[in-house]
Amino acid sequence: MKRLFLFSIAIGFIGLTSCSGNSQQSKNGTEKEVLTQQNTKKMNVEELTAETFKQKVMNYDKHPNEWVFEGSRPAIIDFYATWCGPCKQVAPIVEQVANDYAxxxxxxxxDVDKQQELAALFGVQSIPTILFVPKEGTPQRVNGAMPRTGFDEAIKQVFKMK
Incomplete structure (x- = not known):
């Protein structure tokens, strides 16, 4: 009887261990999937340097006195800093907008700390500053954090999109 009892406990322990192992494996798989999804989402927002800005948005060396848009689609530019609280609040909204309008x-x-020349070019004095750049016409600027509804409204007005 005692052996049967110990045998039952051993089988129960093996069963619990194998179940928790699968749970851990499943949990790790889920975590990897979530991280992959987050990384995929972030890929729609591109960090610009002065050089990539000149290629993709405006070459201010070629056209110092006029706005000549280099892009093929309208653009939204988020001027931010890594230490800025409101910028951190706006970042997920910017990523969501990038995904929704991909x-x-x-x-x-x-990053205004790394790209001070670009921040000065646009007179960015408060962050976040969001620049809405239509394919044709003058960019529109919004200073400060704004909710998702603000982004959607600006997209409708500036880009004439629904």
Whole structure:
């Protein structure tokens, strides 16, 4: 009887161990999937340097006195800093907008601490500053954090999109 009892406990222990092992494996698989999804989402927002800005948005060396847009689609540019609280609040909204309008609007971000020349070019004095750049016409600027509804409204007005 005692052996049967110990045998039952051993079988139960093996069963629990194997179940928790599968659970851990499943959990790790889920975590990897979530991280992959997050990385995929972030890929729609591109960090710009002065050089990539000149190629994709405006070459201010070639056209110092006029706005000549280099892009093929309208663009949104988020001027931010890594230490800025409101910028951290806006970042997931910017990523969501980039995902929702992928292929229709190019979404960029510029770190004002690393790209001081670009921040000065646009007179960025408060962050976040969001620049809405239509294919034709003058860019429109919004200073400060704004909710998702603000982005959607600006996209409708500036880019004439629904």
């Amino acid at each position: 292929g229709k609007i190019d979404v960029y971000k510029i």
